[in-house]
Amino acid sequence: MKIFASYNIKGGVGKTTCAVNLAYLSAQEGARTLIWDLDPQGGTSYYMCVKPKVEGGAKGLLEGKGDVGQSLRMTGYPNLDLLPADISLRMLDVEIHDMKKPDHAFEKTLKHLAKDYDNLFLDCPPNLSQTAEQIFRIADVLLVPLIPTTLSLRAYNRLVEFLSANRSKKLRVIPFFNQVNMDKPIHRAVVNNVREKHSIFMKNIIPDSSVIEAMGVKRSPVCSFAKESDEAKAFRALWSEMKERAG
Ligand SMILES: Nc1ncnc2c1ncn2[C@@H]1O[C@H](COP(=O)(O)OP(=O)(O)OP(=O)(O)O)[C@@H](O)[C@H]1O
Ligand SMILES: [Mg+2]
Structure with a gap:
């Protein structure tokens, strides 16, 4: 099982939007795909029209109490399941900190999921x-969406610094720009400079678009409700490039 984590230190940069669309595209290709909503805000669960509730809470899930399978939900899209958020996720940091072996926090759950x-x-x-x-320890790929602004780049640099000291050998970091408006001089400058100088950044970008924003109303991936749109094409191109890079 390959693990893609949609992550950024910063909030509101498109982690959920991108995770939902890329997971949808993965499932559409026939890969058995699961999206695990690890954010107590429950954005992914909302987009997938699933109630954010896990029996026994996040702690019970990680400790292997009860059956993980009971918490899995079908999304209605072929090959795509969801492990919903739960409000108890707000305490996850403390719970992981208090575990005897924090470095094995996700082990039991992942072992169970890897079969399916x-x-x-x-x-x-x-x-x-x-x-x-x-x-960072369990993921194969860290997908890092960034809005092309100076503060976003600053947060990304802090992440890179942290990872240089704490990175697992298998982790592949793949940053890309989201919510790009090339009419804005700052977006244009950041996207063009960074992509030219740092080949780690994906060539494909996701535009700032009201079609993508409409996911909140449609409660569905843009790649599903607006398949033929330029925005869905942008996600498909991003996913292709990502698969190539992730190997
Ligand atoms: N490419 C885009 N174009 C327009 N709006 C976007 C785009 N990507 C994300 N958004 C909007 O920006 C907001 C934040 O997006 P999203 O929830 O995906 O970010 P996030 O990084 O998961 O946030 P959080 O840190 O709160 O979990 C949402 O309202 C979403 O619809
Ligand atoms: Mg989110």
Whole structure:
């Protein structure tokens, strides 16, 4: 099972939006795909029209109490399941910190899931927390959406610094720009400069678009409700490039 974590220290940059669309595209290709909503805000669960509730809470899930399978929900899209958020996720950092072996926090759950899924997408909460540290340990790919502004780049640089000291060998960091408006001089300058100088950044970008914003009303991935749109094409191109890079 390949683990893609949609992550950024910063909030509101498109982690949930991108996780939902890329997981949808993965499932559409026939890969058995699970998206795990790790954010107590429950954005992914909302987009997938699933109640944010896990029996036994996040702690019970990680401790292997009860059956993980009971918490899984079908999304209505072929090959795409959801492990919903739960309000108890707000305490996840403390719970991981208090575990005897925090570095094995996700082990039991992942072992169970690996039997049934090819791709797991983690929709992560913002912040550089205990939970994030464990996510860096388990993920194969860290998808990092950034809005092209100076503060976003600053947060990204802090992440890179942190990872240079704490990174697992298998983790592949793949940053890309989201919510791009090339009519704005600052967006244009940041996107063009950064992509030219830092080949780690994906070539494909996701535009700032009201079609993408409409996911909140449609409660569905843009790649589903507006398949033929330029925005869906942008996500498909991003996913293709990502798969190529992730190997
Ligand atoms: N490309 C885009 N164009 C227009 N709006 C977008 C785009 N990407 C995300 N948004 C909007 O920006 C807001 C934040 O997006 P999203 O929830 O995906 O970010 P997030 O990083 O998951 O936030 P949080 O840190 O709160 O979890 C949402 O209202 C979403 O609809
Ligand atoms: Mg989110």
